[in-house]
Amino acid sequence: MTHPIPKSEPIQADSLYPTLDALIKAAKDAGAQSADAVATHGRSLGIAVRDNALEDVESTEGRDIGLRVMIGKRQACVSSSDLSPQSIQALAERAVAMAKLAPEDPYCGLPDSTLLSAPGGAAALDVWDDTEVNPAALKARAHELEAAALSVGGINQAEGANASWNTSAFAYGTSHGFRDGWRASRHGLSVSAIAEQDGAMERDYDYDSTRYLSALPDPKTIGQNAGRRALARLGSRQIPSAALPIFFDERIAGSLLAALLGAISGPAITRGVSFLKDDLGKAIFSPQIQILEDPLLPRGDGSRPWDGEALAVKKRHIIEDGILQTWLLNMSSARQLDLAPTGHATRGVGAPPGVSATNTWIEAGPKTPEALMADIGEGFLISEMFGPSLNSNTGDYSVGVSGFKIEKGARAFPVSEVTIAGNLKEMFKTMLPASDLKMDSATNAPTLLFEGLTLAGS
Numbered sequence: 001m002t003h004p005i006p007k008s009e010p011i012q013a014d015s016l017y018p019t020l021d022a023l024i025k026a027a028k029d030a031g032a033q034s035a036d037a038v039a040t041h042g043r044s045l046g047i048a049v050r051d052n053a054l055e056d057v058e059s060t061e062g063r064d065i066g067l068r069v070m071i072g073k074r075q076a077c078v079s080s081s082d083l084s085p086q087s088i089q090a091l092a093e094r095a096v097a098m099a100k101l102a103p104e105d106p107y108c109g110l111p112d113s114t115l116l117s118a119p120g121g122a123a124a125l126d127v128w129d130d131t132e133v134n135p136a137a138l139k140a141r142a143h144e145l146e147a148a149a150l151s152v153g154g155i156n157q158a159e160g161a162n163a164s165w166n167t168s169a170f171a172y173g174t175s176h177g178f179r180d181g182w183r184a185s186r187h188g189l190s191v192s193a194i195a196e197q198d199g200a201m202e203r204d205y206d207y208d209s210t211r212y213l214s215a216l217p218d219p220k221t222i223g224q225n226a227g228r229r230a231l232a233r234l235g236s237r238q239i240p241s242a243a244l245p246i247f248f249d250e251r252i253a254g255s256l257l258a259a260l261l262g263a264i265s266g267p268a269i270t271r272g273v274s275f276l277k278d279d280l281g282k283a284i285f286s287p288q289i290q291i292l293e294d295p296l297l298p299r300g301d302g303s304r305p306w307d308g309e310a311l312a313v314k315k316r317h318i319i320e321d322g323i324l325q326t327w328l329l330n331m332s333s334a335r336q337l338d339l340a341p342t343g344h345a346t347r348g349v350g351a352p353p354g355v356s357a358t359n360t361w362i363e364a365g366p367k368t369p370e371a372l373m374a375d376i377g378e379g380f381l382i383s384e385m386f387g388p389s390l391n392s393n394t395g396d397y398s399v400g401v402s403g404f405k406i407e408k409g410a411r412a413f414p415v416s417e418v419t420i421a422g423n424l425k426e427m428f429k430t431m432l433p434a435s436d437l438k439m440d441s442a443t444n445a446p447t448l449l450f451e452g453l454t455l456a457g458s
Contacts, residue, residue, distance in 0.1 A: 011041055013122075013169045013181030019083055020173035023067050026092035028175060032069035032099070034110050036174040038349050039065045046164035047138040049146055054139065066349030069095040070109055074102040079350040107335040108352065110309070113176045115341070117312040121305030122182030126298040129185045129212040138163040141189060141219050148223025149193040154234070155227040157194040160205075163219070164188040172347065178310045187213045189222050195230040202236065202414075204229035208440065211299045236416040238458035239405055245379035246420055246453045247369065249403070250436050252385055253445035257291070257362055259390055259397075259424060261443070264324065265355045266333025266344070268392065275395035275425060276324065283322045285428050288365070291319035295343070295358035302358035302442030308347030318360065330355050361444040364437035369447040372434055374409035380455055381406055382420070395424040415457075422453040
């Protein structure tokens with residue numbers, strides 16, 4: 001008989017509210033004019049197997065608190081994992097002392113209370129699965145993963161067969177009366193497979209994670225996918241340098257969307273270090289390109305009922321008909337740019353609010369990757385990247401890659417040890433999405449085709 005893992009107490013956001021109240025009160029008592037506080041409670045369990053034996057068990061649980069205090073236009077942030085009354089009082093006193101010595105920041109401060117979101121809304125996100133998972137069940141899944149990878153002919157080794165379960169709660173409060181939070185869960189599977197042929201070895205992987213255990217794919221599917229991917233890479237060779245149409249496989253295409261999001265973040269714009277700093281309201285993609293964000297997406301990887309400063313969030317176009325519609329702004333960057341905040345603040349325990357997007361995606365195109373390959377005839381499909389380099393000021397981009405040569409409109413043979421280079425502004429103008437969009441992370445994109453890149457090979 002198996003049992004759920006022992007718990008000191010349930011993961012609940014409302015159990016963190018007394019800690020928020022104590023932090024805010026201690027800050028005001030110590031002399032802060034305004035303050036906000038964060039409290040988190042997380043628990044995770046992961047089990048890895050190798051060679052049909054238990055390799056690693058990782059079990060963690062922790063509570064953390066963060067406090068930001070403001071005195072005039074000076075602010076300071078402190079954090080701790082000690083939630084005792086004595087620690088909270090000392091933390092607040094230290095934060096106030098630090099704020100008094102901090103340089104002035106004309107853009108710091110809490111948002112006006114009229115801008116705050118109404119508390120609640122987390123239940124509609126549906127990001128909490130109350131299914132309890134025990135170590136024996138995770139171990140069985142990890143064994144099934146490894147066995148599935150090894151069942152693929154030509155795979156003689158599997159590594160990192162891992163099954164995991166994570167739960168967390170987040171709560172936020174301010175000195176002008178906001179207090180709310182939510183909890184989230186995640187179930188995951190991952191494995192790497194190693195194929196060997198004539199002394200040459202190739203590795204590939206597969207993984208998935210979902211909010212609900214019932215939505216997680218069968219371990220057999222993930223293990224066999226990893227094995228087939230590794231087999232497909234056997235016989236890799238080099239190719240000569242050329243200017244070719246380049247595909248980014250959907251597993252890695254989201255990295256280009258992440259580069260776009262970084263370039264339109266408020267801090268990058270206010271510092272003038274973005275290659276898109278002059279392009280708000282301009283066409284930076286072709287007219288058929290749509291890029292959207294929805295922080296309220298049910299079961300979304302990045303879903304949240306309000307942003308890191310308790311401002312309301314909403315679904316929006318980031319790119320509409322190829323045109324850049326918005327910057328991603330928290331209160332500080334909005335004040336600097338004299339614009340309205342956009343609900344993109346993010347908050348950790350140890351620093352002032354930053355900026356991040358939530359659930360974003362490039363809308364799929366009408367053609368499959370195979371149809372797009374047939375259209376171009378010759379090109380290159382990137383399946384893995386190593387050490388991408390981006391000049392944030394110019395958009396110049398380069399990355400080491402491996403993948404597959406495309407000949408006569410289809411994948412021909414695997415390729416390793418090549419580099420591609422281009423400029424993201426120019427790449428964006430030629431981007432063509434395929435139809436294989438999967439909403440399986442916070443940053444999602446289908447397979448993407450680009451023209452005008454240089455491939456440096458042998």
